[in-house]
Amino acid sequence: MxxxxxxxxxxxxxxxxxxxxxxxxxxxxxxxxxxxxxxxxxxxxxxxxxxxxxxxxxxxxxxxxxGPVLRPADPVGAPVALLREVAMPHLRALVARVRETVNLQVLAGTEARFLASVECDQILRVGDRAGRVLPAHLASGGKALLAALPAAELTRRYAGTDVNLTRLRRELGLIRRRGFAINDQLTETGLTAVGVAIPWPGADEPAAAVSVALPSARFDHDVLPTWVGALSATATAIARDLGDG
Known part of the structure; x- marks a missing residue:
């Protein structure tokens, strides 16, 4: 009792x-x-x-x-405790470099789940997203992870949904070619995010994704290459430490 x-x-x-x-x-x-x-x-x-x-x-x-947290969840393939432990020092370093909030995301079915957030110290900033769940085809990290899935697996996940699969495939093809994804106010007005996938050592599919999230008013296409470079370096460092572990 x-x-x-x-x-x-x-x-x-x-x-x-x-x-x-x-x-x-x-x-x-x-x-x-x-x-x-x-x-x-x-x-x-x-x-x-x-x-x-x-x-x-x-x-x-x-x-x-x-809401999504209370609904039955699709399994997450990645070991979330290990990912969070390995990634946190690199997320903090990334925040210090770009001075914007950064997030760690994993793919669960058709959802992007936020495992961790590190906020920047700017007054106007994107808040902590840890625990949040967003549609993967809209979130920057989710799109980066979807872009790495085989075509058949993408079809399986979105069969019977209202997502336009033809349009999604075109966008994911572009993401694969350029190596990053953008969420420009698709999930929240006034918020823009850039995400890249984190390779899983020895595996075909990535382990997770890391993203920079900022107020749309501060998004600058001229600075985009700098953000992408910082994200890619962080993803590589996390993947290296996962392999070492």
Whole structure:
């Protein structure tokens, strides 16, 4: 039998309870408030935080549903604990070099999952994305990873989805030729990201991807080669350490 901890944190308990309710079906703010026994404003704040962390998403009808984190996840082929441990020093070094936020992503089915983020120190910056889940065909790191998949595997993953596979194949072909991918406000207005794949030593497919994310107002095509060069060097260094490990 489970007993409530003596020093329970009510806000955490409410958020976790709300997450389990979302797995049962859609919820409106008033319904969530009534079931939790809190005010509508409190329920709205809790739901907004769950949306921010991808535990929930809001539909056109203004009701909330289980988000990507709560839905059954496709397996991640890469050893995430090892990737995070090996990559973190290199991510910090990359932030110091480019002065923008950087992310480590892996591919899970048709989703890009953010394993780690290191924020830059600029006042206007992209925040921590660790734990977030985005459609792989829109995220820069996700696109870089999709570009490395065999054609048959790409077809298998996107069969039956609403993604235009012909158009996606064309874009991935361009990414393979130039060696990097760009997400120009496809996942969030005002955010642009550049990503490259991290090779997995001795394997045909990459282990993960590293990306630089910045406010679109600071994106500069003239600086793009510098960012790509820094990303590629970081990806190579991470792959080297993975091989050494």
């Amino acid at each position: 489970k007993n409530k901890p003596p020093y329970a944190i009510d806000s955490v308990d409410h958020a976790l309870h709300l997450a389990t309710m979302l797995q049962e079906g859609p919820l409106g703010v008033s319904e969530a408030a009534a079931r939790l026994g809190v005010s509508r404003s409190t329920a709205h704040r809790l739901l907004a935080m769950l949306v921010y962390r991808d535990f929930a998403e809001q539909g056109p009808d203004r009701r909330y549903r289980a």
